[in-house]
Amino acid sequence: MTLAPRFLVNFWAGFRVARFARRQKAGGHDPRAQRAVFAHLLGPLAKTEVGRAAGITREMTYEQFRLRVPPRTHADFQPAVARMLAGEENVLWPGRCRLFVETAGTTGEAARRLPVTGEMLAQYRAGLRQALFFYAARAGHSGVFLGRHLQVGESTALTAHGDSFIGNLDGLTALSLSAWVEANLHSPPADLAQLPAGAEKSAALGQWARGRDVTLVGGTPAAALALAHAARAAASTGKMRVAHLQTLWPNLECFLHTGAPLGLFAEELRASLGPTVGFHEIYAAAEGYFAAQELSSAHGLRLLADAGVFFEFLPLAEFQNEALARLGGRCLPLPNVQTGTDYVLLVTTPAGLTRCVVGDIVRFVAVDPYRLQVVGRTALQLNSFGERVGERELTETVLEVCQRNGWQAVNFHVAPLLTRTALGATRGAHEWWIELRPGTVKTPTAASLGPELDAALARRNSDYAAKRQSRGLDEPGVRLVIPGVFEQWARGHHALASASKMPRCRSDRLIADQLAALARFHSASQSPFVPPGNPPPAAGTRTPFGK
DSSP states (O other): OOSSOHHHHHHHHHHHHHHHHHHHHSTTHHHHHHHHHHHHHHHHHHTSHHHHHTTOOTTOOHHHHHHHSOOBOHHHHHHHHHHHHTTOSSSSSSSOOOEEEEOOOTTSSOOOEEEOOHHHHHHHHHHHHHHHHHHHHHHTSOGGGGSEEEEOSSOOOOEEETTEEEEOHHHHHHHHSOHHHHHHTEESOHHHHTSOSSHHHHHHHHHHHTTSOEEEEEEOHHHHHHHHHHHHHHHOBTTBOOOSHHHHOTTOOEEEEOSSOOGGGHHHHHHHHOTTOEEEEEEEETTEEEEEEOSOGGGOEEEOTTSSOEEEEEEGGGOOGGGGGGOGGGOBOGGGOOBTOEEEEEEEOTTSOOSEEEEEEEEEEEETTEEEEEEEEGGGOBOTTSOOBOHHHHHHHHHHHHHHHTOOEEEEEEEEEEEEOTTSOEEEEEEEEEEEOSOOSSOOOHHHHHHHHHHHHHHHOHHHHHHHHTTSSOOOEEEEOOTTHHHHHHHTOGGGOOGGGOOOBOSSSHHHHHHHHHTTTSGGGSSOOOOTTSOOOOTTOOOOTTO
């Protein structure tokens, strides 16, 4: 139970949710909000060293900003961030910054440090609040605010760096919460929240939450599953087994999932959390809280246009990382985007990041209001042969094929593979590495999976279909690995150790070859895929990408 009287919380939350919903439904809200955010950010940015060097002034128009200020990557900001960590003031944002957040590092690159100012903490707080208001408006009541919100995931502990502190998004979000939210909603306590992610933390959280009134569980799909297993195990005695978390927490109504789409976890999560738990998605990153679910998941995520971040969108077809500084004039503001087009997301934030390429690819499914889907990441495109396949399409393909056959995928990864024919011709194909949950009625085989994955992906992606039809790509190969291979890979790559953040594809063979090294005891993994009808390549003719 909350510390404040329940009737008062219910009344006040209901009033604020209704007011928020009315404002969001007003015509032209999102473009108006973005113009206000842009104008608000110009003043502070114009007072900084980096802002002045870029020619930013308080009075400049968006068109001047678009043509004058170059887009940048995380790496481009690192020299300025290092100076801020060393104590310099007015570098990216006015004043001294003592808090820094590390990016998740899910693309395989090293995590980057980004500044978190007081204004950035306010953006985190506003984004999370709006996400919860969207949920309450969709649910039609404010019950989610009457119990504890159990956040699970990485350690919230901060690391000292001189007189500054560095943490992950979970840790910095916890710092952004208001005193009322900390006292009445947020949990667990700091001593448990600061434990490193793992079985010990999940067990401790499960024990702590017994007997408490939990209305919301938040975190990545993998972290929520770990909590569910631990809490159910702690509450089960003898032959009495706890079926799902709603048995322990009858008022549990919402799973706020972050970090990755539900994807492969959806079926198991629904069984583990409870039959009436609503799933609510939020799109958040170290650079800010960007979007949240407003309606059903099929309608995409509503852009948080008034939470403090200014958004721009570069058509994916024009994106060139090596020529990024010259592409500023090709970026579009929110009113100019169209549905069905893939865009690279750029943000300008109240921490001093200007036109920063987040690394995500988004696609708008509606523009009145603005709702989008995250379809992939720029560093994790599968595009070695011009097929332009994204992570979302691959995940949906696996889910479709598995659902049709009664299989359940635990994890997967897709990579390019080159083989040479006996005549010396080079052929390209996709190689799928898949781990399926054992115990299915219909036995899966690589030979049966390949054609089904091929056909399902072609229906989703016209570029892939064209490449297959023109013989620019051969039929895909499938490597079915025994249970534990992906988990073993994750343990050896701590920055990528969350199964829900596993890179689903790359345009090189970095991860595929690492998986091959782990699965060498499985004979089917020791030689490259050979397209049907072609003789096997001579020894040593495999030509992995990226080497």
